[in-house]
Amino acid sequence: MNLILLGPPGVGKGTQAKLLIDRFGIPQISTGDILRAAVKELTPMGAKAKGYMDSGALVPDEVVIGIVEERLAQADCQKGFILDGFPRTVPQADALGQVLSGMGKSIDHVVSLSVDKGELLKRLTGRRACANCGAGYHVDFAPSKVAGVCDACSGQLVQREDDKEETILNRLAVYEAQTAPLIAYYQAAGVLRSVDGLGTVEGVQSDILAAIRA
Numbered sequence: 001m002n003l004i005l006l007g008p009p010g011v012g013k014g015t016q017a018k019l020l021i022d023r024f025g026i027p028q029i030s031t032g033d034i035l036r037a038a039v040k041e042l043t044p045m046g047a048k049a050k051g052y053m054d055s056g057a058l059v060p061d062e063v064v065i066g067i068v069e070e071r072l073a074q075a076d077c078q079k080g081f082i083l084d085g086f087p088r089t090v091p092q093a094d095a096l097g098q099v100l101s102g103m104g105k106s107i108d109h110v111v112s113l114s115v116d117k118g119e120l121l122k123r124l125t126g127r128r129a130c131a132n133c134g135a136g137y138h139v140d141f142a143p144s145k146v147a148g149v150c151d152a153c154s155g156q157l158v159q160r161e162d163d164k165e166e167t168i169l170n171r172l173a174v175y176e177a178q179t180a181p182l183i184a185y186y187q188a189a190g191v192l193r194s195v196d197g198l199g200t201v202e203g204v205q206s207d208i209l210a211a212i213r214a
């Protein structure tokens with residue numbers, strides 16, 4: 001089963017991917033990870049990527065796609081794979097389609113975890129961390145015994161810059177702008193499966209399974 005997983009920050013995509021990996025015995029292919037691995041192993045495409053990275057340049061699409069192709073050709077992808085973080089744009093999706101078609105493969109399902117923005121904000125903006133020992137809390141889901149005070153060391157609990165509402169709204173807007181064309185693209189291809197990403201871990205997983213079996 002060849003899958004693409006789409007979802008905004010904080011939706012639990014990593015957790016869902018892990019459950020799918022365990023269930024289907026297929027690898028998760030995250031572009032950041034395979035790029036690092038290809039550079040380390042100096043595969044033909046990895047060596048090209050290293051040239052760009054060493055000069056401080058962005059690795060261009062054709063090299064990233066080459067690295068994805070190298071990875072998809074490996075034995076553990078024969079039963080399928082879960083692509084995470086790629087493609088990000090319609091041209092990348094087109095290129096991926098061509099690579100897969102050359103291998104006699106195609107994408108079976110694009111699982112898009114959608115979100116209720118209010119609920120997602122509550123999840124993400126409620127995070128707190130101890131300024132002294134780094135312990136993590138959540139004002140709703142994992143509160144400290146005394147508000148604003150660390151249980152472990154009595155340090156002050158603070159909200160990280162990344163967890164502030166403005167930052168999160170900005171990240172979500174970037175995600176939506178980037179992903180909307182891809183959603184339309186895969187919808188037109190008939191492989192889009194939209195799943196509500198904000199239930200329990202088990203509930204979301206069973207919705208994903210139902211969507212890809214339907």
Ligand SMILES: [Zn+2]
Pocket residue numbers: 130131132133134135150151152153154155
């Ligand atoms: Zn602490």
